[in-house]
Amino acid sequence: MTIINSRPLFAVILTMICTTSSGVRAEQPEQNWGIAAMYRVASVPFDTQVGDQTVATFVPQMYFNNEYVFVDGLEGGFHIAKWQEGAFELNALTRMRFVDIPASIQNANQGDAADFGFQVRHQLNDSWHIDWELMGDEDTRLHSNLRATAEYEFGNWELKPHLTLRYKDADFNSKYYAFNKFTDQNIDAGVDVNVGIDARYHIASNLYLLGSTSITRLDDSAYHSDAVVDRYEGEIFVGFGFFNDKTKPRKSELTNQRYLRVAHGWATPSNIGDIFAFNREKDPNNNQLTSVFYGHPLTDELFGYPIDIFFTPGLVHHWSSDVQNASTEYVAAIKAYVTIDWPTRWRFGFAEGISYIDNITHIEGSEMARKGYTPSNLLNYLDFSFDLNVGDLINQSDWKNVWVGYSLHHRSAIFEKASQFGRIKGGSNYNTVYIQFDF
Numbered sequence: 185m186t187i188i189n190s191r192p193l194f195a196v197i198l199t200m201i202c203t204t205s206s207g208v209r210a211e212q213p214e215q216n217w218g219i220a221a222m223y224r225v226a227s228v229p230f231d232t233q234v235g236d237q238t239v240a241t242f243v244p245q246m247y248f249n250n251e252y253v254f255v256d257g258l259e260g261g262f263h264i265a266k267w268q269e270g271a272f273e274l275n276a277l278t279r280m281r282f283v284d285i286p287a288s289i290q291n292a293n294q295g296d297a298a299d300f301g302f303q304v305r306h307q308l309n310d311s312w313h314i315d316w317e318l319m320g321d322e323d324t325r326l327h328s329n330l331r332a333t334a335e336y337e338f339g340n341w342e343l344k345p346h347l348t349l350r351y352k353d354a355d356f357n358s359k360y361y362a363f364n365k366f367t368d369q370n371i372d373a374g375v376d377v378n379v380g381i382d383a384r385y386h387i388a389s390n391l392y393l394l395g396s397t398s399i400t401r402l403d404d405s406a407y408h409s410d411a412v413v414d415r416y417e418g419e420i421f422v423g424f425g426f427f428n429d430k431t432k433p434r435k436s437e438l439t440n441q442r443y444l445r446v447a448h449g450w451a452t453p454s455n456i457g458d459i460f461a462f463n464r465e466k467d468p469n470n471n472q473l474t475s476v477f478y479g480h481p482l483t484d485e486l487f488g489y490p491i492d493i494f495f496t497p498g499l500v501h502h503w504s505s506d507v508q509n510a511s512t513e514y515v516a517a518i519k520a521y522v523t524i525d526w527p528t529r530w531r532f533g534f535a536e537g538i539s540y541i542d543n544i545t546h547i548e549g550s551e552m553a554r555k556g557y558t559p560s561n562l563l564n565y566l567d568f569s570f571d572l573n574v575g576d577l578i579n580q581s582d583w584k585n586v587w588v589g590y591s592l593h594h595r596s597a598i599f600e601k602a603s604q605f606g607r608i609k610g611g612s613n614y615n616t617v618y619i620q621f622d623f
Contacts, residue, residue, distance in 0.1 A: 212442065214435040217482035217493065218247030219518045219536060220257070220394055220425025226284045229402065229414040230363075236286035237414075242601040244536060244564060246518050247427065248482065248495045255495075255516065261303070273305040277317065280604055283360055284417065290607040291558050297321050298562070311335055325356040344382040351375050352403070361406035369410055374403025389429050389487045396421040426486065435483070440492040440521075441585070441622040443479040448472065449593055449616025451547045456568075459592060459613060469507045471547055473593065473614055475500040479519065492521040496535060500593075502545050511543035513595075515565050528576035531587070535567035539595050548595070548612045560606025566594040571620065585622040590615070 222243040228236060245257040253262055259279035266273045278300045285293060301319035308314060317329040331348040354373045358364040362371045380398025387393060400417040407415045428434065451467040458464060477498035484492050500513035517537025524530055544552075544559045552559040571589025575581060596611030 211437045212440075212481045214428070214438060214484075215480070215482040215495070216247070216249045216428065217495065217518070218245075218392075218425050218427035220245040220247070220392075220423055222394060222421045222423035222425075224282070224419060224421050226282065226419040227414065227417055228284050228286060229417050230285060230411050231413045232286050232289075234286050234288055236288070239284050239287050239290075239603065241282070241287075241603040242598055243421070243423075243604065244538075244598075245425070246495075246516065246537060247425075248518075250480075260516070271307050273307075275303040275305065277301055277303045277319070279319070281321075282419075282603065284419075287603065287607060290603045296604045299327070321356070321359075323355075325353065325359055327352045327356050340386040342384040342386075346378075346380055346382070346398075348378040349375055350378065352406075354405075357403075357405055357409075361402070361412060362409040363411050367410055371409050372405040374405035376403045376406065377401045384425075384427075386430055389431075390426045391487075392425050392427050394421070394423045394425050428483070438481045439484045439490075440481045440494070442481060443494070443620050443622045445475075445477040445479065445618050445620040447475045447477070447591060447593075447616040447618035449475070449591075449614035451545070452613050452615055453547065453551075454613060456592070456594065456613065459615065460568075464615065467547060469505055469546060471502070471505050471508060471545065473500050473502045473513075473616070475513075475515075475593065475616070475618075477515070482518070486520070490523070492523070494519045494521075496537075500541075502541070502543075505546070508546040509543060511541055511545060513539055513541040515539045517565055517567065519567065529573040531569075531571055531589075533567070533569035533571070533591070535565070535569075537565040537567075539563050539565035541595075545612060548610075551610045551612075552608065555608075555610060557608040557610070558606065560597060560608060563595040563597050563605050563611055564602065566592075566596070568592040568594070569618075571618070587620040587622075588618070589620070590617055592616070 222245055224243050225238060225240045228239055246255045248255045254260060259277060261275050261277040264274045264276055278298055281297050281299055283296055299319040299321050301317055303315055303317045306314045312334045315331045320326045328351045329348055331346060333344060333346040336343045352374055357374055358370045362369045364370050378398055378400040382396040385393040397420045402415050406412055451471040452464050454464045475498055477496050479494040479496045482493040482495055496517050496519045498515035502511045504510040515537060517535040519533055519535035521531045521533045540562050549559055569589055569591035571587040574586040574588055575584035593614040593616050597605035597608040600607050600609045
């Protein structure tokens with residue numbers, strides 16, 4: 185999964201709210217969406233003292249695409265402009281990039297990176313499109329991609345073969361292939377080649393099997409660096425996911441509405457099991473957060489059952505305290521609600537996504553220090569919630585679109601199984617109360 189720049193995203197959300205909040209409910213059609221769990225195995229092309237020549241990682245992924253934003257597995261961004269009847273498209277883009285070094289040293293080196301840049305897409309025909317991208321890491325080490333991708337469908341199979349030429353400047357090559365921080369070796373720019381195929385197989389209803397594989401041939405500059413021993417890098421993804429049911433037409437109008445949720449919460453050193461067993465500890469430093477989440481309806485059923493699914497980006501402010509400065513957290517997730525209408529409407533909710541924080545909070549940093557980990561700004565995000573409908577409680581129809589409830593705000597790194605989250609174990613939990621408005 186990839187993180188997207190939340191500041192412009194919230195500007196888009198605000199525009200959508202302001203233009204459709206006139207008191208008349210806007211019709212929301214079923215969206216293009218998905219959520220998946222993938223397992224990645226990749227070769228390690230470097231000369232390593234520990235001898236590991238493969239590395240594996242667990243990769244949760246989200247999928248969502250509308251006229252404003254897109255999240256597509258390891259990448260996401262914003263649709264900026266289209267022209268010539270959609271044949272050309274300009275996007276702002278961010279993508280997760282794996283740096284395949286042995287798992288035992290990934291936490292100390294924090295190799296995986298999120299690159300940012302722009303993409304121009306040209307749709308050649310119904311099957312083929314070409315992308316040109318200019319990307320850079322956080323220190324503006326640049327690379328540029330020219331990629332050709334095709335999309336084919338054969339019954340239950342969907343196949344996407346692709347070919348990429350990647351130009352890497354000297355700073356990029358020296359950082360990620362010569363590891364000049366440790367070796368003091370600087371190498372020249374180069375162009376590598378990647379070829380691969382992505383596959384999706386429809387099992388039944390919303391359930392799909394997923395897989396992909398690719399191989400990269402390194403350029404001469406990277407291959408002849410002191411750190412590299414193999415010219416070819418390979419990777420394989422396998423997993424499963426939930427997507428739109430391809431056997432059914434998209435609904436023109438959903439029963440669930442957009443929402444805005446405002447929450448306030450308190451940190452706890454307790455883990456999820458203790459929290460749900462009501463064996464919670466209070467944070468002695470009383471660290472707190474306040475969050476705002478927007479929910480955009482994706483569908484109102486899963487496997488034929490009435491389950492409301494939303495894409496939900498969030499902005500979280502962590503307040504300063506005696507032990508920490510204020511920080512900002514950015515969240516993007518897919519959330520599901522199950523509603524029970526007895527004796528009044530109440531719901532259970534669960535969200536899976538990603539969370540990026542600009543400064544590590546005290547409750548996370550102190551736990552990582554005790555365990556001997558380097559903390560990670562990017563982590564997996566979970567949200568567990570329970571709420572009640574206010575209108576039903578007070579028997580007032582004017583309040584039917586208001587909910588009050590509890591949610592657990594959770595950041596963690598999937599038990600050392602995810603290199604993109606720093607290969608750590610642990611995170612943070614906040615007990616929050618919220619009010620949510622449907623519109």
